[in-house]
Amino acid sequence: MLAFIIRRILQSFAVMAVVAFIAFALFNFTGDPVTFMVGQDATQEERARLRSDLGLDLPFYVQFGRFVGRAIQGDFGLSLRQGRKVSTLLKERLPATLELAFVAAVLALVLGVPAGVYTALRRDSWLSQLLLAISLIGVSLPTFLIGILLILVFAVVLGWLPSFGRGDTVALGWWTTGFLTKSGLKALILPAITLSLFQMTLIMRLVRAEMLEVLRTDYIKFARARGLTDRTVHFGHALKNTLVPVITITGLQLGAIIAFAIITETVFQWPGMGLLFIQAVSFADVPVMAAYLCFIALVFVLINLIVDLLYYAVDPRLRIERLAAAQ
Amino acid sequence: MTMTAAATGRVSRFARWRDSDLAYNFRRSPVTVVSAAVLAICLAGAIFAPWVAPHNPFDLATLNLLDALSPPQWMAGARPGYLLGTDDQGRDVLSAIMFGARISLLVGLASVIFAMVLGVSLGLIAGYVGGKLDAFIMRIADVQLSFPAILIALLIDGVARAVLPRETHGGPLALFVLIFAIGISNWVQYARTVRGSTLVEKNKEYIQAARVIGIRPLGIMRHHLLPNVLGPVLVLATINIATAIITEATLSFLGVGVPPTQPSLGTLIRIGNDFLFSGEWWITIFPGAALVIMVLAINLLGDWLRDALNPRLQ
Numbered sequence: 001m002l003a004f005i006i007r008r009i010l011q012s013f014a015v016m017a018v019v020a021f022i023a024f025a026l027f028n029f030t031g032d033p034v035t036f037m038v039g040q041d042a043t044q045e046e047r048a049r050l051r052s053d054l055g056l057d058l059p060f061y062v063q064f065g066r067f068v069g070r071a072i073q074g075d076f077g078l079s080l081r082q083g084r085k086v087s088t089l090l091k092e093r094l095p096a097t098l099e100l101a102f103v104a105a106v107l108a109l110v111l112g113v114p115a116g117v118y119t120a121l122r123r124d125s126w127l128s129q130l131l132l133a134i135s136l137i138g139v140s141l142p143t144f145l146i147g148i149l150l151i152l153v154f155a156v157v158l159g160w161l162p163s164f165g166r167g168d169t170v171a172l173g174w175w176t177t178g179f180l181t182k183s184g185l186k187a188l189i190l191p192a193i194t195l196s197l198f199q200m201t202l203i204m205r206l207v208r209a210e211m212l213e214v215l216r217t218d219y220i221k222f223a224r225a226r227g228l229t230d231r232t233v234h235f236g237h238a239l240k241n242t243l244v245p246v247i248t249i250t251g252l253q254l255g256a257i258i259a260f261a262i263i264t265e266t267v268f269q270w271p272g273m274g275l276l277f278i279q280a281v282s283f284a285d286v287p288v289m290a291a292y293l294c295f296i297a298l299v300f301v302l303i304n305l306i307v308d309l310l311y312y313a314v315d316p317r318l319r320i321e322r323l324a325a326a327q
Numbered sequence: 328m329t330m331t332a333a334a335t336g337r338v339s340r341f342a343r344w345r346d347s348d349l350a351y352n353f354r355r356s357p358v359t360v361v362s363a364a365v366l367a368i369c370l371a372g373a374i375f376a377p378w379v380a381p382h383n384p385f386d387l388a389t390l391n392l393l394d395a396l397s398p399p400q401w402m403a404g405a406r407p408g409y410l411l412g413t414d415d416q417g418r419d420v421l422s423a424i425m426f427g428a429r430i431s432l433l434v435g436l437a438s439v440i441f442a443m444v445l446g447v448s449l450g451l452i453a454g455y456v457g458g459k460l461d462a463f464i465m466r467i468a469d470v471q472l473s474f475p476a477i478l479i480a481l482l483i484d485g486v487a488r489a490v491l492p493r494e495t496h497g498g499p500l501a502l503f504v505l506i507f508a509i510g511i512s513n514w515v516q517y518a519r520t521v522r523g524s525t526l527v528e529k530n531k532e533y534i535q536a537a538r539v540i541g542i543r544p545l546g547i548m549r550h551h552l553l554p555n556v557l558g559p560v561l562v563l564a565t566i567n568i569a570t571a572i573i574t575e576a577t578l579s580f581l582g583v584g585v586p587p588t589q590p591s592l593g594t595l596i597r598i599g600n601d602f603l604f605s606g607e608w609w610i611t612i613f614p615g616a617a618l619v620i621m622v623l624a625i626n627l628l629g630d631w632l633r634d635a636l637n638p639r640l641q
Contacts, residue, residue, distance in 0.1 A: 011466070011470070015470055022486065026486060026489060026490065140619065140622060140623050140626060141619060142573045142576060142577055142618070142622075143577070144576075144577055144580045144581075144596070145596070145615045145618070145619065148596070148600060148603070148611060148612075148615065149615075151603060152603060152608060152612070155604075156603055156604060156606075156608070163604075252473075255474075255475075256475050256478075259474075259475050259477070259478040260475070260477075262478075262481065262581070263577060263580075263581065266580075266581050267600075277485070278581055278582065278583070281485040281488055281489065281582075281583050282582055282583070284488070284489045286489055289485065289486070289489055293482060293486070296478070296482075300473060300474055304473045
């Protein structure tokens, strides 16, 4: 048990080290910072002094160690394009991305689970067929096209909803929220639907498949034989047993939602971290890119680590298999 | 005498294909026949674009700014000669789609081939050699699998763009970087599939026989294992072409994909997106529709191929 946990945590550290190294290497590939900082007529001595002031004359591994040390404290330097601290920029953009991801995840669960249950219980109804057909479209349409189509219908043709930005936001300390204003909520609708559609179809298909599987098992037959009502059988027995894999997948998909937010944010010009990253790429704003790279890797590594450890704690079979393999 | 033998040989080969299970299966499924036909039209339009496209969107001499922003033919105010309308510079949308599909298909195919070569080689090595090397390769695969493929492609592409000097962004190097990024993001599936079948195959007698007569590991992998593990890989590759095309379109839409001088479908959608609000919807919707139709046709064909080749379903 302990060995597994230690190995798993070490692996997470290894992944973060590789990502940090790539982020660090980015700085070295984009030219000598000293040339940018001093004027044309700086002497050789001035350059050398600046170089040693910045620690650029130190061996490579010492520089890397310093970079990691600062990165752990959240210090990635100044953005080349905006001249502000990268950590401040990210902190400003974080609420927008997290609110969007949160609403999309809730939407996917609240609509996906009932749709999955319905299509499993009423397999032949026209609504089930329709839902399955829509889910096929949801899987084959790329995210950005869904966004464009929604903008075309609801913003351009009907004019009901805004197509870009976050609307008015309210500041709660350093956190800005769009939940409290009418325009903020309106601006949230289209991006949230775009981001959640793929996850929604995923959850719906998963719940449907699991439900169909569970409904065939003996304990469901037995529950029916006991004379329990359909409602108790379906929701008390069947649904409860399908939810374990659904919760796991949803947990793992949280990272995917934050990743796919890059696309949604670009389509809707949503001022989140994903849009910040895309803008940083087109302007070669290395500090911002490096910070985002480390941030997104950290999110994924943490989510995967937590899910793995939870799985291990919850599922006794995994422990037994490992014991058997060790012997 | 030899002539007739060759002729009958050719005829019988065609006849054999026509009477095979696969071809029978194909004719029986109307959806598959339709998607194959649609895909054939798309492919022909893309491959022969320089000859069959009504205009050359890259030939500046033929562009006429007076024809700019003309709506599709069936709408009022359309200028003649542009079936699906024109964009802001007077480029024919239909021709741009045909030339764009060329780039999209090229990048999609090339990145799938790259991913396949990389994944199959690593899978073969991991499965056949085993031990520490196997553990190392599969651990990397596990880690990569915990990230979405499109995110990996986006990060690699983004990092490469920042590292490479700006002047190369417009050149062929940008295409190679894109193919590399999409390929790297997809090799894991191939490696896992091939490793699984290699583990099964390597204990069979023909491999042991090959080893006994002294063939080197590389030779065994290439001439004995490879042909026997390739079946599922080809099915996987068919479906992955659709994914690769979508990834390419997404990256180009985000502005980190192919250079704007050689617009792919994703780039066309990105350009057209700016005109959505002024009412010129056709500049973005038609390339989008072309992308969806192509991807859907490939997906349906891939699904059919998977079921048709699956012995458990027959």
